[in-house]
Amino acid sequence: MRLLETSAGPVAAVFRRSVREGLRDPGPALFLPVLPPLLLVIAMTSLFGRLGGVIEFPTGSFEEFFIPGAILIVAIAGGGFTSAQVAEDLRSGFMDRLRLQVPNPRSLLLGRYGFEAIRIIPGIAIVLGTGLLFGGALPNGLPGALTISVLAMLLSAAYASLFYIAAIITADPQTPLNLNPLGIIIAFLSTAFIPRAAMPDWADAVAGFNPMTVIVDGARAAMIGDLTSRTVVAAFAVAAAGVVLGMAASGAVLTRKLSRG
């Protein structure tokens, strides 16, 4: 309880700082994550709409299958925006200054996780809206839209932990940015774009272990399937576990880094 009391203030303060940074530089923070999925939605639905006749999609049409995956790409594209500032804070000594004010250095990251989750909300709205215009479906209405949004936000926070760890270890603002191609691999080796049945055996095997697959399947079920299904629950469990593990790992790395001076 005491830990909660002493952490809430710093977490909120760091969150507000992240928001200010994001608003100061809205391009990479808010709009960069929209571009790749938006282009994918337009290009893929225009070019590969007829794939439905070639590959059997569990949702019926390629568009209906593809749009939930594209929405989750918002969480991955431009991932870890705030990690560059974490590295800069470490490099400049500002992290030491912040660390001296708080009982638990982990609280200095939690506020940033919060911002990583919310900064993709405009992107989700844009890609969802565009996806619906290009043949996507949302039979579950607003509850479905909210559910897929929360899943994407959790994914964004979980994915950001990889960037934080890289930023903390290297204290170099450029290094986390080099991790961005990882998102492409994670997405393609999941069910974001095509069903596992259509994948080669090796990719199917990888997709079976890829947590992104569980989250995408849950997102798809939330949007066009059964909103209360086990698939959705599993997606939340995996995404939430990713956030918790990511926070724990990045917090441990930060604590270790700071104690070594």
Added chain:
Amino acid sequence: MTTPAIEAHDLTKHFGDLVAVDHLSLSVARGEIFGLLGRNGSGKSTTVRMLTTLLRPTSGTATVAGYDVYTRPNDVRRSSGVTLQDPALDPNMSGREHLTLIGRLLLLGKRKAASRADELLVAFGLSGAADRRIGTYSGGMQRRLDIATALFSRPPVLFLDEPTTGLDPQSRRALWDEIHLLRAGGTTVLLTTQYLEEADQLADRIGVIDGGKLIAGGTPRELRAEHGLRTVTLPGEHHAPTVAAAVTTGPVTARDGLTTVEVRPDASLDEALAQIRSVIGSLDGVSVTSASLEDVFVHLTGRDINSAPARRNEGAAA
């Protein structure tokens, strides 16, 4: 007996094979300004980082405001303010945003944090620039903001790691005045410096650190008396060997129309003057020059303070 504000016993820090700080012991009384004087790489900053809990010592013990740095690090942090060697600021924030953030991290409410931020901005002459980006501040303004940050929670102990490095003489003097004011308000200050004049002007007591070891300590006057050579200058070039034969306090040289007799720290000046009188008959025109702190430093370390750091300390023990 009052507990010292800062106390360290055999504090040691290894970075791999490098011994950055080597069994350093010191004690700073409450309300005192203690200057840690040493070259770049002598272990000053590493000492500060250990005392402020930013770095875990390899061995030794230390307390700050009565709290153990190992077992009560949060209390140490609550009781002390720190400015590190480079101002630790985010150039994209304004001075007001920065101080308010610090207040919020310290669990102050929004209003209280803003009010304390305003108070410090006024106190440190930054209210006119409060809403400007810190990146546009001069070095002196950044340093003042850094110190204001360290003082946000009104800590009883303040660590200033090379607070005036990179400042112009005017800003340096202004900062000295502020440090004197802090001491007058009861704050204990441990400052590190490589400026002899700064240590002389500010510190009640000085510790000389070299190669990670504290090799001498005392008031500036005590250091001069214990470790400084005094020089007696006689008018005229006397025959040096003759004078040297009579004077036992230090070497004698004669050139450029003057004769100088050095008086070692452990020798008596009165004795030296008596011996000189016995050779030249009178002390008319004789002058005595006290050792400067620089002389003391050279005497103690064998090199001047601006010389390159000892190889063993390169890098890690800045």
